[in-house]
């Protein structure tokens with residue numbers, strides 16, 4: 001039984017959400033949104049939500065664990081309103097609006113981790129996957145967001161790194177309410193997205209001044225996280241030399257590491 005199910009159908013969504021498709025199961029909401037876009041069935045502001053994904057994806061062909069009944073697995077189609085070099089701002093905007101929606105809906109305190117993680121008590125509760133595509137030669141962005149809402153446990157592999165709102169809060173949260181609040185925040189901020197959100201993102205992260213390990217394909221480095229560059233890169237002080245990181249995974253070391 002899922003008492004939430006019907007609330008998906010009639011949420012009071014902002015007009016920004018031009019279409020909402022709710023599916024019991026899909027391979028990946030990002031892939032489905034791309035299919036609907038290329039078939040001309042979905043445009044700017046269209047959202048695909050799925051109860052579970054069979055091939056949920058992270059970055060670099062990684063798997064995103066997306067079981068049924070517990071998560072907010074969604075993708076939004078967006079017609080970019082900034083030049084290509086600024087599309088990275090959409091990932092930061094997504095993380096900030098997810099953080100705001102979680103905090104307002106639950107009262108929890110959320111932290112952001114570069115490049116695309118939303119964290120609760122040091123563990124990841126949300127990941128963001130921004131992909132680009134075209135339709136009739138026009139560019140589109142597919143904004144994929146996965147939020148762990150009501151999981152009570154994770155696989156042994158994910159347990160050390162993943163958490164859910166349920167685990168942090170001690171009770172269930174309505175996925176429909178969370179989605180509703182997120183959509184309101186995102187619709188409000190989309191039109192005014194600019195580089196000023198980098199300062200907001202920075203203020204919601206507790207990485208600064210801490211030792212981080214950056215893992216990139218085949219290589220890695222260790223240094224002190226200093227801040228964000230204007231182009232969204234993570235600035236790390238490695239033995240007195242500032243390096244800009246554009247891709248990779250970041251582990252923030254604990255005092256005991």
Ligand code: BT5
Pocket residue numbers: 027028029030031053055056057058059060062063064065066072073074075116124125126127128129144145146147148158161162163
């Ligand atoms: C991400 O990738 O964090 C992006 C995740 C985006 C998922 C959404 S769900 C809706 C939409 N449709 C899709 O198919 N995808 C998007 P990345 O930073 O590469 O992190 C992936 C890594 O996170 C995996 O390798 C695991 O270690 C870990 N992971 C997998 N599932 C997780 C989960 N449910 N919660 C926390 N961590 C997870």
